[in-house]
Amino acid sequence: MAEQSSVFDMIGPVMIGPSSSHTAGVVRIGRVARKILGKAPETADITFYNSFARTYEGHGSDRAIIAGLMDFKTDDDRIKTALDLAKEAGFQYKFKSVGNASVMHPNTVKVVATSGDRTIEVVGESRGGGVIKIGSVNGFGVGFNANLSTMIIMAADKKGAIAFIATVLANEDCNIASMAVNRKGKNDRACHVIEMDSKPSQVTIDFLKHLSWINEVIFIPDIDF
Amino acid sequence: MCFLFEDFKGWKQYCEQHQMPLHQAVIEYEVSEKEASEEKIWDGLANAYTVMKEAVQTGLTQDMTSRSGMINNGAKKVFNYPKPLLSKEFQVLISRALAAKEVNSCMGRVVAAPTAGASGIIPGVMVTFQELHGVDDRKIHEGLLVSAGIALIMEKRASIAGAVGGCQAETGSAAAMAAGAMVYCLGGSVDQVFNAVAITIQCMLGLICDPVAGLVEVPCVVRNASAAAIANSSAQIALADVSGVIPVDECVEAMGEVGQSMETRYKETALGGLAATTTGQAISKRVLIQDIEMLPDEDQE
Numbered sequence: 001m002a003e004q005s006s007v008f009d010m011i012g013p014v015m016i017g018p019s020s021s022h023t024a025g026v027v028r029i030g031r032v033a034r035k036i037l038g039k040a041p042e043t044a045d046i047t048f049y050n051s052f053a054r055t056y057e058g059h060g061s062d063r064a065i066i067a068g069l070m071d072f073k074t075d076d077d078r079i080k081t082a083l084d085l086a087k088e089a090g091f092q093y094k095f096k097s098v099g100n101a102s103v104m105h106p107n108t109v110k111v112v113a114t115s116g117d118r119t120i121e122v123v124g125e126s127r128g129g130g131v132i133k134i135g136s137v138n139g140f141g142v143g144f145n146a147n148l149s150t151m152i153i154m155a156a157d158k159k160g161a162i163a164f165i166a167t168v169l170a171n172e173d174c175n176i177a178s179m180a181v182n183r184k185g186k187n188d189r190a191c192h193v194i195e196m197d198s199k200p201s202q203v204t205i206d207f208l209k210h211l212s213w214i215n216e217v218i219f220i221p222d223i224d225f
Numbered sequence: 226m227c228f229l230f231e232d233f234k235g236w237k238q239y240c241e242q243h244q245m246p247l248h249q250a251v252i253e254y255e256v257s258e259k260e261a262s263e264e265k266i267w268d269g270l271a272n273a274y275t276v277m278k279e280a281v282q283t284g285l286t287q288d289m290t291s292r293s294g295m296i297n298n299g300a301k302k303v304f305n306y307p308k309p310l311l312s313k314e315f316q317v318l319i320s321r322a323l324a325a326k327e328v329n330s331c332m333g334r335v336v337a338a339p340t341a342g343a344s345g346i347i348p349g350v351m352v353t354f355q356e357l358h359g360v361d362d363r364k365i366h367e368g369l370l371v372s373a374g375i376a377l378i379m380e381k382r383a384s385i386a387g388a389v390g391g392c393q394a395e396t397g398s399a400a401a402m403a404a405g406a407m408v409y410c411l412g413g414s415v416d417q418v419f420n421a422v423a424i425t426i427q428c429m430l431g432l433i434c435d436p437v438a439g440l441v442e443v444p445c446v447v448r449n450a451s452a453a454a455i456a457n458s459s460a461q462i463a464l465a466d467v468s469g470v471i472p473v474d475e476c477v478e479a480m481g482e483v484g485q486s487m488e489t490r491y492k493e494t495a496l497g498g499l500a501a502t503t504t505g506q507a508i509s510k511r512v513l514i515q516d517i518e519m520l521p522d523e524d525q526e
Contacts, residue, residue, distance in 0.1 A: 004229065004254075004258045004259075005377060005380055006255065006258075006259050006261075007251060007254070007255045007259075007266065007269075007370065007373040007377075008269055008273075009339075010338065010339045010372070010373040010376035010377060010380070010385075010402075011269075011270065011273050011336060011338050011339075011347075011369050011372065011373050011376075012269070012273055012336055012337060012338070013336075013337055014272065014273060014276050014334065014335070014336050014337075015334070015335065015336075015337055015341065016332055016333065016334055016335075017328065017329030017330060017331070017332055017333060017334075017335050017341050017344065017441070018291075018329050018330045018331075018332065018341060018342075018440070018441040018442070019341055019342075019441050020337055020340065020341045023332070023341075024337075024341075051439075053514060053517050054439070054513040054514050054515075054517065055438070055439045055440065055513060055514070056514065057292060057512075057513075057514060058292060058293055058438060058439070058440045058512055058513065059440065059441070060292070060332050063332070075334055077333075077334060079332065080331075080332040080333070096518070097514050097516060097517040097518065098517065098518045098519075098520060099517045099518070099519045099520065100519045100520045100521075100522065101520050102520070102522070128386060128388065129337075129340070129386070130337075
C-alpha cells in the first residue's frame with residue numbers, strides 16, 4: 001500500500017516549471033549527484049535517455065540537471081539561467097541523447113561529474129510528480145528516492161559488516177527505513193545503501209569513514225533540504 | 226483516527242459526526258498522517274498562495290516566451306484587449322489563468338496544484354475570486370485546504386496525472402478543486418461544495434492529454450483558461466442549488482473509468498489528438514532534439 005499523499009502534494013510542490021518529471025525531478029537527480037560528488041563539479045557529461053532524449057531542451061531538463069549539480073533546489077529561480085551561471089562559474093558540461101535504451105526507465109538521465117581527481121557516475125530515473133529513484137552510483141545498483149536521509153557506504157565484503165553498521169546507527173538513535181547491500185564479488189567491495197528516518201551526527205559519519213575496512217561514506221540528506 | 230479521504234460521502238459524514246467544517250478534517254488528516262503541526266500547515270498554505278499570486282503577476286508583467294516559441298505573451302494580450310466579451314472580470318479571470326500557466330511553461334515558479342500542467346487554474350480563479358468578493362487570505366487558505374481534500378479523493382478514486390487519466394485528470398481535477406473552494410469560501414453548504422465538484426467533473430470528463438511535441442504548452446495553456454471558466458460556471462450553478470443529479474462520488478468514479486479506458490496515445494504520449502496533427506508534427510520536428518544515438522533493438526527475450 002502506497003503512502004498517503006500530503007496536502008502539499010495536492011497544493012504543491014512549489015517548483016520551477018514546466019514539468020514535475022522533466023524539470024523538478026531532474027533538478028533533484030542533479031542535486032543527488034552533487035551530494036555524492038561532495039563539491040562543486042568542474043565538468044559533467046550528461047546523457048538523456050528515451051523520453052528525455054528528445055524533449056530535454058523543451059522541458060528545460062538540461063538547465064534542470066545543471067542547476068541540481070550546482071546545488072539549486074527545485075523552486076530556485078536561477079534554474080532558468082543555470083546554463084549561463086555554469087559558464088560563469090567555469091563549470092563545463094556536455095549533453096548527449098540516447099534513444100531506445102529498452103532496459104532503462106523512460107525518463108532516465110546519467111551524470112558523470114568530476115571535481116579535481118574525483119569522478120562519480122550517477123544514474124537517476126524521474127518517475128513522475130517530481131519523485132526520483134537513483135538507480136546506480138559508480139556502477140553499484142542502489143535504488144533510493146532521496147526523500148529520507150541516505151547513506152552509501154563502500155566497504156570491504158566481510159562478515160558482520162551489516163550488523164556493525166546497523167548497531168552504530170542504532171546507538172545514534174537512527175531508525176533504518178531500508179537497507180540494501182550489494183557486492184562486486186566474494187571478499188571484494190560491497191556497497192551498503194541505508195535509508196534512515198533521521199540524520200546521523202557528523203561524528204558517526206566520520207567514525208565510519210575512519211575504519212580501515214570502509215573505503216567511503218557518502219551522506220545524502222533529504223533532497224529538498 | 227482521522228478521516229482518510231476515501232470518498233466525498235465519508236468526508237461529509239465525518240464532518241457532521243464531529244461537527245467540524247470541511248477544511249478542519251483536512252488539517253486533521255495532515256497532522257495525523259504527516260505529523261505536521263497546524264502552524265506549519267497554515268504557513269505552507271500562505272506560502273503556496275503567495276507563489277500563486279506572484280505567478281499571476283509575473284505572467285502579466287514579464288516577458289513570457291517559451292523556448293519552443295509556441296507560448297508568446299498571450300496572457301498580456303488578452304488582459305489588454307480593449308473589448309471585454311462578457312465583462313471586465315471575465316477577461317481578467319481568463320488572462321490570469323493564462324498568465325500563471327505561461328509562467329510554468331516559461332520556467333518560472335509555480336505551485337503544482339494539483340500538477341504543473343494545471344498550475345494556472347487555481348491561481349487564476351482564486352486571485353480573481355478574492356478580488357471580487359473581498360474575502361481575506363485566511364479564508365482563501367481554508368478554501369485551498371478544501372481543494373486539497375477534493376484532490377486527495379480524486380487521486381485515490383480516479384487520477385490527477387495526465388499520463389494515467391488524460392487531461393481531465395489534471396485540468397479537470399484543478400477546476401473541481403477551484404469550484405469547490407469558491408463555493409466553500411462563500412459559505413456554501415457541504416452539498417453545494419460537493420455539487421460544484423460534481424458539475425465540474427461532468428464538464429471536464431473525457432478530455433484527453435495531447436501535448437504538441439510533448440511540451441507543457443499547447444493546448445495546456447488555453448485549457449487552463451477554459452478550466453478556470455468552467456470552475457466558475459459550475460460554482461455559479463451549484464450555489465443556486467441546481468443539482469448535478471449524479472452524485473459527486475459517482476462522477477469521480479466515472480472519471481476514473483474514462484481515464485482507464487482512454488487509449489495510451491491520449492495520455493501525455495504526444496501520439497494522438499493535437500500532437501498528431503500535421504502542424505503538431507511539424508512543430509515537433511522543429512523543436513525536438515534530432516541528434517540522438519539510437520541503441521539497437523534487443524532481440525533476445
